[in-house]
Amino acid sequence: MASGEGTERWRGDKYSVLLPTYNERDNLPLIVWLLVRYFDESGFDYEIIIIDDGSPDGTLEAAKQLEQIYGSDKILLRPRETKLGLGTAYIHGIQHANGNFVFIMDADLSHHPKFIPEFIKKQKEGNYDVVSGTRYIGNGGVFGWDLRRKLIRLYRKEVLQKLVEKCVSKGYVFQMEMIIRARQLNYSIGEVPITFVDRVYGESKLGGNEIVSFLKGLLHLFVTT
Ligand SMILES: Nc1nc2c(ncn2[C@@H]2O[C@H](COP(=O)(O)OP(=O)(O)OP(=O)(O)O)[C@@H](O)[C@H]2O)c(=O)[nH]1
């Protein structure tokens, strides 16, 4: 976690989190609450860009409530009319990103925002272009990327822009293609070892304490807004 001094040193960096959503009404408040919590603790400047593609479950309405709660400087809604796919959702999101760094993660709670500060720390350690979550740390220069799984990633914005232009795949293959192309283009890539569990609500990802804390946080919001 950044100390006051560290925060001072890195003033000027801003992190845009891209959250593409399709039918994530139930997950979105929790993921946003966790993101806000970890960013606020670490003291880094951030914004969360929600790209909803006309979800029939009312995700956008939930997102509007979150914008009310956390402020339109923190929660940016950049919806589209129809489901146009994950790849173009990222392109759309980047166009609206004010940060010089961009986090990509799913809103479906398959990624835990608690790793965010570690990604930021790792990026600064090696001045990396990309930081990727990895299940194993390779030795002897062998990268331990787990290509079968979707991961949180942190990109320099201009690097992400170049990569998305080059990628042709759809869906979550797109996320794999991005890291493969990053490697081909010789971008520097840092790794953060992350513990893997399927979903936040799964066996061990989000502990009971965190759920309780989330519910308390929600209650507090209802009382104070
Ligand atoms: N904006 C937008 N978000 C999407 C779309 N498809 C999936 N998402 C979101 O992207 C994240 C990854 O979801 P997945 O369901 O794994 O999407 P996918 O990787 O395209 O895989 P499938 O949809 O299962 O084929 C989640 O936060 C989804 O809500 C889309 O077409 N548009």
Ligand SMILES: *[C@@H]1O[C@H](CO)[C@@H](O)[C@H](O)[C@H]1NC(C)=O
């Ligand atoms: C990346 O580095 C390798 C090895 O140094 C080199 O052969 C290759 O041309 C480089 N690729 C690009 C796109 O610069």
